Amino acid sequence: MSQLENVTLIKEANVYFDGKVTSRAVILSDGTKKTLGIMLPGEYEFSTDLKEEMEILAGHLEYKLTGEGWQTIEGSGVFYVPAQDKFQLKVHTVTDYCCSYIKE
Amino acid sequence: MSQLENVTLIKEANVYFDGKVTSRAVILSDGTKKTLGIMLPGEYEFSTDLKEEMEILAGHLEYKLTGEGWQTIEGSGVFYVPAQDKFQLKVHTVTDYCCSYIKE
Numbered sequence: 485m486s487q488l489e490n491v492t493l494i495k496e497a498n499v500y501f502d503g504k505v506t507s508r509a510v511i512l513s514d515g516t517k518k519t520l521g522i523m524l525p526g527e528y529e530f531s532t533d534l535k536e537e538m539e540i541l542a543g544h545l546e547y548k549l550t551g552e553g554w555q556t557i558e559g560s561g562v563f564y565v566p567a568q569d570k571f572q573l574k575v576h577t578v579t580d581y582c583c584s585y586i587k588e
Numbered sequence: 589m590s591q592l593e594n595v596t597l598i599k600e601a602n603v604y605f606d607g608k609v610t611s612r613a614v615i616l617s618d619g620t621k622k623t624l625g626i627m628l629p630g631e632y633e634f635s636t637d638l639k640e641e642m643e644i645l646a647g648h649l650e651y652k653l654t655g656e657g658w659q660t661i662e663g664s665g666v667f668y669v670p671a672q673d674k675f676q677l678k679v680h681t682v683t684d685y686c687c688s689y690i691k692e
Contacts, residue, residue, distance in 0.1 A: 486599045493592045493614055495686055496645055497626055503682030506626045508612065510597055522601055522610045522626070541600055578607030582599055 488512065501528060507583070516585065523579045529572045535586040536565045543579025548572040592616065605632060611687070620689065627683045633676050639690040640669045647683025652676040 492511040498519070499506050505528060507521025523543070538547070539562045546554045547563055549571050555563065565571045567588065596615040602623070603610050609632060611625030627647070642651070643666045650658045651667055653675050659667065669675045671692065 488597045488599060490594055491597055493595055493597055493624070495590045495592060495624060497624070497684040499626070499682055499684070503626060503628050506610070506682075506684075508624060520597070520599060520601070520612060522603070522607060524607050524628075578603055578610075580601040580603070580610075 488518070501526065504528075516587075518585070519583045521581055521583065523573070523575045523581065525575050525577060527572070527574050529570060530565075531570050532565050532567055533585075535567045535588055537584040537586060538563050538565065539582040539584070541580040541582060543581070544576040545579050546574040546576070592622070605630065608632075620691075622689070623687045625685055625687065627677070627679045627685065629679050629681060631676070631678050633674060634669075635674050636669050636671055637689075639671045639692055641688040641690060642667050642669065643686045643688070645684040645686060647685070648680040649683050650678040650680070 488510060490513045494509040497506050497508050504524040504526050507519040509517060509519050511517055540557045540560050542560060544558045546556050548554045549565060550569055592614060594617045598613040601610050601612050608628040608630050611623040613621060613623050615621055644661045644664050646664060648662045650660050652658045653669060654673055
């Protein structure tokens with residue numbers, strides 16, 4: 485069980501796709517931001533502003549980055565999405581994730 | 589927008605009812621624990637260990653404490669559940685909550 489220490493947690497959740505995707509934001513002591521969220525089964529497309537590190541803590545999903553094929557994660561894994569880009573997801577089971585926003 | 593400062597956040601989510609209820613635990617600087625969660629529409633029953641303060645941040649639901657009638661919260665509100673007890677919920681819209689565990 486891992487934890488984030490000395491963080492500021494925004495109480496109110498972010499709700500997308502009728503609640504099938506929800507997340508909460510945390511600000512780390514170095515000022516960087518992460519969101520921790522849950523995705524229920526479904527197909528989604530997201531856009532990035534900053535570069536994102538998508539850490540899958542638990543779940544089964546496929547993801548597709550621009551110009552690449554579908555990749556599968558079962559259990560845990562990580563992928564990176566460039567800034568100002570899009571990515572697609574096919575979420576097959578309840579998926580727990582931690583997204584880090586990376587300033588370049 | 590309210591926030592919890594200097595907290596320790598457990599990264600892994602708690603998942604109940606096939607993901608229709610999910611939460612994440614935070615430990616405050618005074619050692620007390622809260623969980624922040626999302627409930628999708630549905631009917632649920634929960635049991636308490638410690639006394640709980642259920643703060644509804646956003647949503648529409650009905651709750652029933654042992655020996656009492658159904659009460660409605662629309663938008664935001666709060667209710668308390670005794671330790672070692674049960675409560676029932678009818679969640680009508682995506683509901684964002686913060687549960688505080690109170691040692692007596």
